[in-house]
Amino acid sequence: MGLVQREMERAGFTTITLSTVPELTAAVGVPRVAAIEFPTGRPFGQPGDTEGQRAVLRAALRVVETAGHAGTVVELPFEWPEPPSRVRSSPAVPSPIVTLLKRKPWLVPRLFSRNIPV
């Protein structure tokens, strides 16, 4: 996603990423990040939480107006209402790569290094 953002910024748009893993987004080298400590799968908030979603959207867009330099990371002051132990983000059926690596764990370093088998 960060690489896409870089291309869009270079093309003349003012861009920002709302990121639940801002350490990774920032490492790619993007102009602006709004960091939020929410689980993956619902970066703008819980289903049905209209007020909360609007507040997150508004806060992320505000960063576009306030950020003054490339590489700005602003931590948004939102708190997820559940502890990590109560949060489920993985799908009921594990993804194909997870299933494969359970069967062939010696391939895990290749995922780490993105050294993809051909």
Added chain:
Amino acid sequence: MNGFRFLDFGTRTLVRKWIEREPKREIPWTAPHKPLAESTVALVSTAALALAEDAPFDQEGERRNPWWGDPSFRAIPRTATERDVRAYHLHLDNRYVEQDLNCALPLTRLLELERAREIGRSAPTHYSFMGYILQPDVLIERSTPEMIDRMRGEQVDTVLLAPY
């Protein structure tokens, strides 16, 4: 702020390894041309969302080769809701976004900000692609320029991207 707090152990380890491997890059910068209240805003989600009548993202291809992810993108009109859209991401629990599209692509919330004149307008078109792509060449060289062309055609000023 701890972006690792909600990640499971395997994902944490993976993200740390990927961060270590990122080269230092010069960061592009486009200053806002106008205030947000006059800007056209487009959203981008990596939840692999597509209109029900559009081609699905290629889940079979990924099942055949788990190292591959569909690098295409889909356009989503500004008035779409969860009733119009399907989620094809195989790596996350899609129940939330199926229940309420605004969890990942807040089109209805953006229309509300437009009505309240907090933004100029929501762009006619918004975008989604699939976040699990280990080799991003097609995404960057083909899909991204197409999204950019379309955004230019719709006079977009500001892009908010939300990894899924």
